[in-house]
Amino acid sequence: MAHDHAHPHEDHHHDHPAWKHDGVRVIPGSQLDGNVPSTPGMDRKAAINFARVGAQKLWAGTVTIHPDAKTGAHHHGPLESVIYVVRGRARMRWGEALEFTAEAGPGDFIYVPPYVPHQEINASPTEVLECVLCRSDGQAVAVNLDIEPVEKPEQVLWVDPTHPTGGV
Numbered sequence: 001m002a003h004d005h006a007h008p009h010e011d012h013h014h015d016h017p018a019w020k021h022d023g024v025r026v027i028p029g030s031q032l033d034g035n036v037p038s039t040p041g042m043d044r045k046a047a048i049n050f051a052r053v054g055a056q057k058l059w060a061g062t063v064t065i066h067p068d069a070k071t072g073a074h075h076h077g078p079l080e081s082v083i084y085v086v087r088g089r090a091r092m093r094w095g096e097a098l099e100f101t102a103e104a105g106p107g108d109f110i111y112v113p114p115y116v117p118h119q120e121i122n123a124s125p126t127e128v129l130e131c132v133l134c135r136s137d138g139q140a141v142a143v144n145l146d147i148e149p150v151e152k153p154e155q156v157l158w159v160d161p162t163h164p165t166g167g168v
Helices: none
Strands: 043-048 059-065 081-087 090-094 100-104 109-112 118-122 129-135 158-160 163-167
Touching (some): 090 109
Antiparallel strands (some): 059 129, 081 109, 090 100
16 A cells, blocks of 8 residues: 555554553653662652663653752763753762862753762752753663762863853
């Protein structure tokens, strides 16, 4: 039977009956799964992962860090991570001795490469830090590290054409 190319999408629902249940999924914010690898000081909840929706290449969820709290040092093995700050002020420390630091606020994205030791810090003494987190695999990986953070991490300045020597 020849397909009418003027309407190429017309027959798709016949070809993929499983799409009704295995197509687009909405995970309500009230139904996130807290059963994920934990890091001290951080409340992670999974929305999208292999166990819940069969995701092969992505993990997504939320992270909440209480005012003035900081996580332990950790990394996420071979996974890449992206953190989007929804509310509050995030301070990231990273490096073998967590010697580097940078801050991010609402609307900012943070990228964490594989195996980089890091620590998330809520830079606000009063406001909860709320983030959305995405990782490059359907399984959550968190390797907690026994690192003593340096007292004064090195400030990493934002360098761009208007701040050639760096600005905070």
